[in-house]
Amino acid sequence: MASTFYHWIKSPAGREYFLSTHFWGPAANWGLPIAALLDLKKDEEVISGTMTGALACYSLVFMRFAWRVQPRNYLLFACHGTNAAAQMTQGGRFVNYFYLGGKEKKAEGQVPGVAASSGSAVAATTEKKV
Numbered sequence: 001m002a003s004t005f006y007h008w009i010k011s012p013a014g015r016e017y018f019l020s021t022h023f024w025g026p027a028a029n030w031g032l033p034i035a036a037l038l039d040l041k042k043d044e045e046v047i048s049g050t051m052t053g054a055l056a057c058y059s060l061v062f063m064r065f066a067w068r069v070q071p072r073n074y075l076l077f078a079c080h081g082t083n084a085a086a087q088m089t090q091g092g093r094f095v096n097y098f099y100l101g102g103k104e105k106k107a108e109g110q111v112p113g114v115a116a117s118s119g120s121a122v123a124a125t126t127e128k129k130v
Contacts, residue, residue, distance in 0.1 A: 026066075026076035032059075033079060036086035044097035044106075047090055056087035 008014045017023055036055070039047075059080040066076035096102045 022071075022073055023075065026073060026079045029076065029079045033083035033086055036083055036090065040086065040089060040093075044093050044102060047094040047097070049091070049094045049098070052087050052090045052094055056084055056091060059084035059087060 009018075032055070063077055063080040063084060066073040066080060093102075097106075
């Protein structure tokens with residue numbers, strides 16, 4: 001299998017693919033999902049709901065385009081699929097923080113999804129170990 005791929009890369013068809021926009025367009029587009037994945041670690045306060053929604057819709061549209069174009073552009077499809085998933089995750093974080101009480105829980109010092117009693121239990125066990 002590896003030798004078949006190696007021979008394809010060395011063939012005129014392989015060179016034509018790697019020198020075309022069918023390859024370099026999606027390769028350049030990978031900056032968007034990489035940035036989106038890195039943003040998942042940032043504070044929810046800085047998430048723009050409007051931009052997140054726009055980028056999710058943009059990626060969904062281009063996923064369809066990548067699937068419908070002939071020949072199918074799997075690299076573009078994967079790029080925008082990754083970006084759509086990251087943007088929808090960001091959208092969920094945005095809704096949780098601004099509309100489902102995440103902001104208030106953070107202000108109270110609670111981490112959403114963690115009970116207050118378990119936090120004190122963790123602190124107590126940490127003190128014993130030290």
